[in-house]
């Protein structure tokens with residue numbers, strides 16, 4: 001089982017909080033698509049002919065590509081990789097791209113899932129973070145996708161935006177739940193160093209929402225979303241039954257994946273590698289077939305840390321037997337010893353050989369994880 005991630009690093013404008021690798025100029029879109037196709041050929045053996053269960057176009061803004069550009073990439077992927085018949089094939093989209101015409105133009109493509117970046121339906125929030133759509137446009141984007149026949153839709157929201165209150169967050173959640181999407185990702189705002197939003201906070205122009213309110217926002221969301229039948233299957237991810245993101249789940253289950261495009265990461269169970277975060281360097285490296293990534297071999301401790309970090313954030317939890325099988329009895333004991341006080345304080349539940357964060361534990365997730373890391 002394996003996945004393919006394709007990074008499309010273009011945004012019509014930059015949101016103030018975002019530090020993903022993207023550029024605003026569309027100048028290099030055609031040559032980048034050509035290079036991604038070439039990279040498919042260069043790295044066709046990376047996954048060793050494993051069955052590809054998920055393909056994910058992320059960004060940036062994949063919805064900036066046109067039908068022909070997507071076709072070019074799909075043609076290479078389907079030719080070179082062993083894609084499962086029922087593969088989950090997702091693209092991330094910005095609401096303003098999702099017009100009726102756009103859906104008509106991509107009809108023949110094999111997408112069966114869309115992840116729409118909405119962040120908020122509140123126009124003041126959206127202006128403050130430099131989004132390029134309004135709340136109503138976001139609602140229409142979801143409706144257009146539904147009318148075009150997509151019945152596996154995800155939306156992204158951010159809580160703890162500057163000046164957001166618990167009451168205004170509650171409104172966002174209610175609007176989101178009224179749209180009948182199958183999946184919601186909701187992330188607490190992080191102030192990424194160097195972003196315009198981070199600089200605004202440094203200058204005192206915006207103030208981070210208190211941790212306590214952030215926790216209340218998360219609790220409110222979990223409470224409301226569960227009432228509508230969603231599973232909180234990971235701290236930031238919520239799905240109706242059978243609509244978990246298979247792509248993200250495969251990351252959390254440590255399946256191998258190949259990342260194509262500038263800044264994309266790959267993982268083959270033994271090492272991680274990440275492509276260069278520069279469009280021109282990427283184009284040149286692909287063209288000359290020279291090194292386009294950096295690589296890190298993973299030690300036993302690295303792999304153990306990754307396993308603990310991702311599994312403890314999920315509803316399925318951390319399977320202690322699996323941990324022992326994969327990493328040995330010494331690391332199993334280390335984990336159980338360090339998590340004991342959290343079990344005693346009811347931050348973590350330990351039953352049937354599985355460790356899971358309780359509702360209280362989720363609020364201090366990062367603190368717990370730090371205690372479990374092995375360096």
Ligand SMILES: C[S@@+](CC[C@H](N)C(=O)[O-])C[C@H]1O[C@@H](n2cnc3c(N)ncnc32)[C@H](O)[C@@H]1O
Pocket residue numbers: 017018019020058059060061092093094095116117118119156157158187188189190191192
């Ligand atoms: C890489 S973005 C791509 C989505 C798409 N370009 C869009 O913005 O509509 C994926 C998601 O990460 C989340 N995200 C990005 N930066 C974040 C930050 N600093 N804090 C919290 N969430 C963030 C947003 O919810 C965003 O939709």
Ligand code: SF4
Pocket residue numbers: 010011013014015018019020022059060061094117
């Ligand atoms: S959040 Fe999405 S649209 Fe905004 S800058 Fe980041 S990748 Fe681009």
